Amino acid sequence: MRAGVDVGPTNTDAALVTRDGRVVATAKVPSAPEDPVAGVRAALGRLPRHELDGVAVGLRGAATAVTRRAGLRRVAVLRICGRSASAVRPLSGWPADLRAAVEAGAAIVDGGGGLGPEDRVPLDREAVRRFAGAVAGRAEAVAVVGLFAPLDGEQEREAAAIVRAELGEIPISLSADLGTIGLLERENATVLDAALSGFAAAVADGLAAALAELCPAAAVFVTRGDGTLMSLAYLARHPGLSLGSGPASVLRGAGALTGLADAVVADVGARRIRVGALAGGFPEVAVGGAEIGGVPIGVGLPGLIRVPRPFDPAELAEAVDRLQPAAGRLPLVVVGGGADAVPGGLHPEHGRTAGAIGAAVSPVGGQYERIVRLPDRSALPAATEAVAEEARAAAVRAGADPRHVEIIEVTDTPLAYLPGPFVRLRARAAGPPSPL
Template identity: 75%
Template structure:
């Protein structure tokens, strides 16, 4: 037996499934504000499930913390770039209230500085140590961002060691762990990862006590799962996970891998696309709490309630990929108010079902310099192996983890034969 739970702002849904993915029962309980662990406990108690081997939880609390500016740690931001990236300072463009809630201080130090190793400048170790010492007692977490960490993360790791030597065992988020390439989006994501570390640890500790003997996972914004330990290290990965679970659940309930999905909630309708069984990412990058970030979250169009049929139809049309129209699947607690689309059985608990049936995922992205096309295959093999390793680290069964997507992009705007390689891996949750 396995259970999925989707903690929404109004209600918390739970679903009980067998190992073949058949839905055995669903329940709905009112959500208590700012009590995610208590909401999960109430839903599981009403589900009356025993002998669970796995519980997967869709949490929207991380996004709520960011949008409401609550339960956020103050972060000291260290950017390693030297003069090449001083024009735009860390936290540039953040809403003032969010910046005030998160920012403990920021500095740009020398280091990195080139696409080739011979062009790199040494990390200014003394400047890193001075900054860490100056932030002691003020910062509750640190974010370390290297301009060229997608090429080589060594200086980020070196800086983290220097920070620990000054301040001890503090949460330190490294941008290289998040994998995205754009400096500002990656930096913003790293800062939010650090800011959410306290909230994530509290939730992870609470969820870990709910179901003794069961493996507990949390949903991610890309439609996969991660272990509680992985979530406590990278809480930002849970941003966008609620809609992602709904999209996955709509696909599981209809057997469709490609569809437009309307999630009809109590306050609004969110429309997204399921592509190849997984949520289609936001085009042009994601924004959380008014901040552009490098996290992978679903691209959504929001329609306010009460639902206007014409407005909903326009949103669905905008998400259609072309002349070959995708079917519309309508799910969510308010789905009965919408006549359009396929209404699957158990659609009211699509988010909980999507959480229960999702695999554990891993993503890896790197820029590499290739002397010729013959080297692409070996470089891609290395990137795919890293993606598999990330998935296993997040809790996937290493014996069944496979690559679900890989691609390469020629970076013509960089001097020399540089390419961006990306790979996604997924596997069933490990029970050991």
């Protein structure tokens, strides 16, 4: 048996599910907005007692912390690029209240891997030390962002080591771990990742303590924005990956309950309806990049259209139409606590707790993205396999069983605007949770 929990703004849902996806029992309790762990404990307490080998929790707390500007750590931002990318300063364009809640200083220092060895600019180590000294006592976390980190993250790691030597064991987020191309979006995501480190540590510790008491034999996971899971330790290291966690769980649950890999899903809540799409069994990400709290970020989040309640049927129909593919028409699946208010579409059994079911049946995931320079197209298979292997390793680090990890997606995109044969390679891997 595995249990899934979805911590929503109004209710916290729980579901007991067998390994083959059969729903045994569900429960729904009021959420405790300031204490998500208490909601998890209460919801699991309403399920029949069973020996569990895993518990997966869908969290919306990270997104709530950003939108409410609460529970965020103050972050110092170090950008490694020199003059080549210094026209727009870190945190430029952020909403004033979010910037005030997060900012603890910023610096731009010389360095950068460059497009090739001949373009490499040495890291200004002394400038990194001065940065660390300037933010000491103010910064609660640090974000390190290198201009060419998607090609080579070595200078980010070197800078992080210098900062840690100066400031001690402070949380440090590296943009190379996020892997997206656009500098500003990647930087924004890295800053939010660092800002959420306190939230993630508190939730991870709270869930570990609560579930060790309730189900001591169960491995504990948290859902992430791409519809897969990660361990509590992985959440503590990469808290930004939990952004979009709740909606992704709902989309996965809608697919599991209907057996559909491709569908449009309407999640009907007490205050609004969120409409998203499933593609290949996983959430379709926002086209053109995601935004949270007024900040564009380089992390893939489910693409959602929000319809306020009480809703206009024409407005809901328009949202559904906007998510339909160009060819054919996908079925509409209606789930959530207020699903009865929408008469059309498929209403699966247990749809009121789709988020909890989606968390329970999701695999553990990992992904890896890099820009590589190829001498010719014949080198593409070897480069692709190397990126796929890194994705497999990322899934194992997130808590997947290494014996059963599979590649679920590989893409290669030529980058025509860079000199030379550069290709953006991206791989995603997934597997069942590790029994250890």
